[in-house]
Amino acid sequence: MLHNFEPPATEDEIEAAAIQYVRKVSGTTRPSAANEEAFAEAVRAVTAATRTLLDGLVTKAPPRDREVEAAKARARAAERYGPREATSV
Template identity: 55%
Template sequence: MCRSIKTLREPYASDVTGEDVHAAALQYVRKISGFRAPSARNAEAFERAVAAVAAATQALLEDLELRQPPRSRPS
């Protein structure tokens, strides 16, 4: 698995943004496709894959049930 993909669930992360989810999806698709940046003819498929992975990631994060409530972190 790509080491630059961060864990996005509590308690490892708080205040996860859409940008965080998109970045993780992009890294995943880059890793499995072998493309850092796809060619023009593959760009649409690449972007669709990133969007699908981001949507699945967001749904997963929303559906996970934690044993303990999220910890509040000092500001």
């Protein structure tokens, strides 16, 4: 989710979401050399469309705090999957 955060989503976050979307749709994380340009163009188009969408959305809800939302997500994950154990390197 990228909408209604304070501070707003960055271009890097929007592009990362676009890459995730294109990977999901294409079924690949790394395109072949033959498909690399099509993949890159799709990422550019989805990034632009996402920016247009985010710029056009209107809400009456107060902006969400990124740290609070991240903490909620970690709590949900811990409840679902159990607490993460520290691993030594």
